[in-house]
Amino acid sequence: MKHVNPSFEAVRPTIGSSFTSLKFLTNENIKSHVWHYHPEIELIFVCKGSGKRQIGSSITYFSEGDLVLIGSNLPHCGLTNESTHNEYEMVIQFKPDFLGEPIWNIPEMQRISALLEKSKAGIVFGEEVKKTIGKEITEMHETSSMDKLCRFLKILDELAMNQDYRILNAGKYYLQTQVEDNERINLIFNYVKDHFKEAITLEEMADLANMKVPSFCRYFKKITNKTFTQFVNEYRITHALKLLAEQPLSITEVCFESGFNNFSYFNRTFKEYIQKSPSQYRKEFNYFME
Numbered sequence: 001m002k003h004v005n006p007s008f009e010a011v012r013p014t015i016g017s018s019f020t021s022l023k024f025l026t027n028e029n030i031k032s033h034v035w036h037y038h039p040e041i042e043l044i045f046v047c048k049g050s051g052k053r054q055i056g057s058s059i060t061y062f063s064e065g066d067l068v069l070i071g072s073n074l075p076h077c078g079l080t081n082e083s084t085h086n087e088y089e090m091v092i093q094f095k096p097d098f099l100g101e102p103i104w105n106i107p108e109m110q111r112i113s114a115l116l117e118k119s120k121a122g123i124v125f126g127e128e129v130k131k132t133i134g135k136e137i138t139e140m141h142e143t144s145s146m147d148k149l150c151r152f153l154k155i156l157d158e159l160a161m162n163q164d165y166r167i168l169n170a171g172k173y174y175l176q177t178q179v180e181d182n183e184r185i186n187l188i189f190n191y192v193k194d195h196f197k198e199a200i201t202l203e204e205m206a207d208l209a210n211m212k213v214p215s216f217c218r219y220f221k222k223i224t225n226k227t228f229t230q231f232v233n234e235y236r237i238t239h240a241l242k243l244l245a246e247q248p249l250s251i252t253e254v255c256f257e258s259g260f261n262n263f264s265y266f267n268r269t270f271k272e273y274i275q276k277s278p279s280q281y282r283k284e285f286n287y288f289m290e
Contacts, residue, residue: 015032015150019094021090021148022091024080024088025249037074038093041095041136042070042093043091043155043185044066044067044070044092045082045136046067046086047134048085049064049065049066051083053077054189055075056075056076058122058240062079062124063154063285064127065081066124067130068122068125068132069120069123071122071259072119074119075186077265090137111160114160118167121167123167125162133158139232140152155271184209185224187271188208188220193235197257198259202216205228213224233273236269237270239259241279244281
């Protein structure tokens, strides 16, 4: 079986600009299956819609759109696909030194510099800031030259001052630190992404990583700050959240469609991660979406 490492994505700045600003309408930027990375930092605003986000070792479900900041060379999948049903997606990509290295040392840029450092682990922003900044990103896209740059710096500064955010990868999860680690861990991630509905054993994953089982377990925990079982369960639960929110399936069907082969274990694991049962989640989700 052929395994594919995350693909390198070449990013070119918008003509006449020091960074890239793109707007995609529904179904125009479908990359949810593509595990990729690039040296550019990426700010993504998804207007409306819902789906899975996989950034580094974090797999989570989003609804009513999304606003995330992804650090340089942090592998991730695209946020939209044919079932996301978003209105549009804004993507801003910029190199860490797009304004020149010395500028990050001046006092006015310290907040933004700290924000970009945090982005190495991936950041997702809260509901209110998502709406406000999303509107500003969309308006910025329509401007040109110096006005666009000034608006972009203002957006970064507002994000840097905002306290309503969550770091997606616990600890210092910087996949770009070691090239060898990058290739190995992403081989594992790709396998889980493609086979999470099937039984996955530690033995076959250790073999894939060319390691003994105990060494593989220690290695995976060191890199991701979670056990391999936790990682797979997280992937499966996130898929279950998507099905519960978007598909008219029974809870039992959701269980097996998400890769669990034991209903009671599914219920127990779901409660452990979400703090409520699958049926409670579906009822509450549907209530909030009305």
